[in-house]
Amino acid sequence: xxxxxxxxxxxxxxxxxxxxxxxxxxxxxxxxxxxxxxxxxxxxxxxxxxxxxxxxxxxxxxxxxxxxxxxxxxxxxxxxxxxxxxxxxxxxxxxxxxxxxxxxxxxxxxxxxxxxxxxxxxxxxxxxxxxxxxxxxxxxxxxxxxxxxxxxxxxxxxxxxxxxxxxxxxxxxxxxxxxxxxxxxxxxxxxxxxxxxxxxxxxxxxxxxxxxxxxxxxxxxxxxxxxxxxxxxxxxxxxxxxxxxxxxxxxxxxxxxxxxxxxxxxxxxxxxxxxxxxxxxxxxxxxxxxxxxxxxxxxxxxxxxxxxxxxxxxxxxxxxxxxxxxxxxxxxxxxxxxxxxxxxxxxxxxxxxxxxxxxxxxxxxxxxxxxxxxxxxxxxxxxxxxxxxxxxxxxxxxxxxxxxxxxxxxxx
Numbered sequence: 001x002x003x004x005x006x007x008x009x010x011x012x013x014x015x016x017x018x019x020x021x022x023x024x025x026x027x028x029x030x031x032x033x034x035x036x037x038x039x040x041x042x043x044x045x046x047x048x049x050x051x052x053x054x055x056x057x058x059x060x061x062x063x064x065x066x067x068x069x070x071x072x073x074x075x076x077x078x079x080x081x082x083x084x085x086x087x088x089x090x091x092x093x094x095x096x097x098x099x100x101x102x103x104x105x106x107x108x109x110x111x112x113x114x115x116x117x118x119x120x121x122x123x124x125x126x127x128x129x130x131x132x133x134x135x136x137x138x139x140x141x142x143x144x145x146x147x148x149x150x151x152x153x154x155x156x157x158x159x160x161x162x163x164x165x166x167x168x169x170x171x172x173x174x175x176x177x178x179x180x181x182x183x184x185x186x187x188x189x190x191x192x193x194x195x196x197x198x199x200x201x202x203x204x205x206x207x208x209x210x211x212x213x214x215x216x217x218x219x220x221x222x223x224x225x226x227x228x229x230x231x232x233x234x235x236x237x238x239x240x241x242x243x244x245x246x247x248x249x250x251x252x253x254x255x256x257x258x259x260x261x262x263x264x265x266x267x268x269x270x271x272x273x274x275x276x277x278x279x280x281x282x283x284x285x286x287x288x289x290x291x292x293x294x295x296x297x298x299x300x301x302x303x304x305x306x307x308x309x310x311x312x313x314x315x316x317x318x319x320x321x322x323x324x325x326x327x328x329x330x331x332x333x334x335x336x337x338x339x340x341x342x343x344x345x346x347x348x349x350x351x352x353x354x355x356x357x358x359x360x361x362x363x364x365x366x367x368x369x370x371x372x373x374x375x376x377x378x379x380x381x382x383x384x385x386x387x388x389x390x391x392x393x394x395x396x397x398x399x400x401x402x403x404x405x406x407x408x409x410x411x412x
Contacts, residue, residue, distance in 0.1 A: 004080050010070055013050050014039055021088040022067050023060035027051045030063050033088070033126070041125040041177070060126055062090070091126045097134035107165060110143065114168040121175050128176050137182055143169040145196045147204075163205050170200070170211035174218075183222045186215075191230065194219070201238035209242055210251040217258045229266035236268070236275035244280050252284075256297040263304040270308045278305060278314035278321075285324045295332045299325070299339035306346040315343070316351055326365040330377060338381040341372065341388070348388045357395050366396045370406035386411045 012019045012032035021033040027048040031039075039045050040058055047054055067087070074084045097120075104113035117136060120127050131137075147166050178186075186193045197212040204212065216235075220228065242255050259277070263269050281298050284290060290298070302325070305311035315321040322344075329340045344365065347356065360366055372385040389396065389411050396402070397410050 004077055004082075007073065009066070010073065018085075019066070019070060020085050022063040022070065024063045025060065026055060026057050027053050030066060033060060033124070036060065037125040041129065044180075058129060060091075062088075089123075091124065092120050092130050094130060094134040097131055097136055101135055101139045104139070107162075110165060111168060114140075114165070114172055118168070118172045118175065121172065125177075129179070132176060132179060132182055137173070137176065137178065137185075140169045140173040141186065141193060141196075144173070144200065145192060147196065147200060163208070166200060166204055166208045167211075170208050170215065174211050174214050178218065180222050183219050187219050187223050187227055191232070194231070194235065198232070198235045198238055201242065202234075206245075206247045209238075210247050210254075213239070213242055213251055213254050213258065217254050217261075220258055220261055225265055228262050229268070231262060231268060231271070233271045233275065236271045236277070240272070240275045240277045240280055243277070243284065253294065253297075256294065256301060259301045260297055260304075263301055264307075269305045270310050272301070273305050273308060273310035273314055276314075278302065278311055279318050282315070282318050282321050282324055285328065286320060292332055292336070295328060296335045296339065299328060299336050299343065303339045303342045303346075306343050309350070312347055312351045316347065316356060322347070322356075322360060322365060323363050326360075326363060326368050329368050329372060330375065334378045334381065337372070337377050338384070341369070341381050341384045344369070345384050345388050348391050352392060354395075357392055361396055361399050361401045364401070366399065367402050367406055370402060370409040373409045373411070374406070 006018060009030075010018050012035050013029065014031055014035040017032070017035075019030075019032040022030050023033045023036065024030045025036065025048055027050070029048055029050045031049075036049075037060075039049060040055070067085075071085055071087075074082045078084070097117075100113050100116060104110045117131065117140075121131060143165055147162060194216070197216055200212045201209045239255050239259060242251055246252060259272065263272050281302050284298055285295065302311075302315070306315055315325075325340050325343050329337045344360075347360075366389070369385040369389050373382055373389075393410070402410070
C-alpha cells in the first residue's frame with residue numbers, strides 16, 4: 001500500500017482511508033458509507049463534514065461510478081497486495097419495508113416480519129433510518145400497545161404468541177436506536193405508549209420488562225420537565241419491582257439511571273417513596289457485591305427520595321437504613337460519600353427525633369462524620385458533615401460514643 005500512490009478521490013474525507021462503499025450526500029460530497037453513517041447516526045451530527053451545510057435529507061446515494069473505478073484500480077494494483085473491494089450489498093428500500101409491514105397481518109406473520117426486521121436493522125445504520133421513515137416504528141408500537149395480558153391468561157396459545165410478539169417487538173424497537181424525533185413522538189402520544197410499557201413491565205416476561213426500561217430511559221432523556229412530572233405512580237411501582245426482581249445487571253443499572261433522572265422532578269420523589277423504592281435500595285446497598293457506580297446511583301436516588309417526608313420515614317423505618325448509609329461514607333468514592341452525607345443531613349434537619357439522634361450516636365454515624373472532617377474527601381462533603389454535627393452539637397458533642405481522637409474534630 002505504501003509503494004503506490006492512491007488517487008485522492010478514492011480517499012474518504014472523514015476517515016482518510018480508501019473507500020469500500022462510496023455514497024454521496026445531498027451536498028454532492030462522496031464518503032465511505034461506514035464513516036458517514038457513524039458521523040450522522042452515531043455522532044448525531046446534522047451537517048456535511050466537508051461543506052458544513054445542514055443536511056435536510058440523510059439519504060445516502062450509492063456512487064456506482066466511483067465504486068467501479070475503485071474496483072478496477074484495485075485489480076490493476078493486485079500485484080502490490082491490493083485486494084479487490086467486493087460489491088456491497090444494496091441497502092433496504094422503503095418499498096421493501098412497507099411491503100413487509102402490509103403483509104404482516106396474523107400473529108404468525110408478524111413474528112416472521114419481526115425476525116426479518118431485526119436482521120435488516122442489524123446490517124447497518126442506514127437500514128435503521130430507512131425502517132424508521134417507512135412506518136416500522138408505528139408498526140412495532142402498535143404491537144406493544146395492543147398487548148392484552150388478560151387475554152394471554154385465558155388462552156395458552158394467545159399467551160405464547162403474545163409473549164413472543166412483545167419480546168420481539170420491544171427488542172427490535174430498541175435495536176433501531178431511535179432518533180430524537182421518534183422518541184419525542186413516542187413521548188407525545190398522550191402517555192399511551194408509556195402506559196403500554198408500564199403494562200408490559202407489570203405482566204411481561206423478564207426480557208420484555210428489561211427492554212421496556214431501556215426504552216423508557218431513552219425517552220426520558222429527551223422529555224421535557226412537564227412530561228417527566230406526569231409519570232404515573234404505577235410506573236414507579238413497576239420500576240421498583242424490576243430492581244427488586246434483579247432481572248439482569250443491565251436492567252438494574254438502567255432502572256437506577258432512570259430513577260436518578262426522574263426522581264428530582266415534581267412529586268416523583270413521593271411517588272417513588274410510596275412505591276417502596278427505599279427498602280429495595282437499602283437492600284441493594286447491603287449487598288456487598290454492589291459495584292462502585294451502582295452504589296453511587298443508589299445513594300443518589302436515596303438522596304432525592306429523602307427530600308420528602310415519605311422517603312425519610314421509609315429510611316428510618318428500615319432497621320439497617322442509617323447504618324448502611326453511614327457505612328458507605330469514605331468506603332466507595334467521593335461521590336458516594338457526598339450523597340450519603342446529604343442523606344444524613346436531610347435526616348438531621350427534618351427527622352431528628354431524640355430516638356433518631358440516639359441511634360445515629362450509637363451506630364457510629366456521629367463518629368464517622370467527625371472522621372470526614374479530618375480526611376480529604378471533598379469540600380462539599382466536609383461542609384455538609386459539619387452542618388449535621390453543628391445542628392445537634394448539644395446532644396452529640398460530649399458523647400462517650402465519639403472516640404477521643406475524633407472529639408477534637410467536632411465543630412464549635
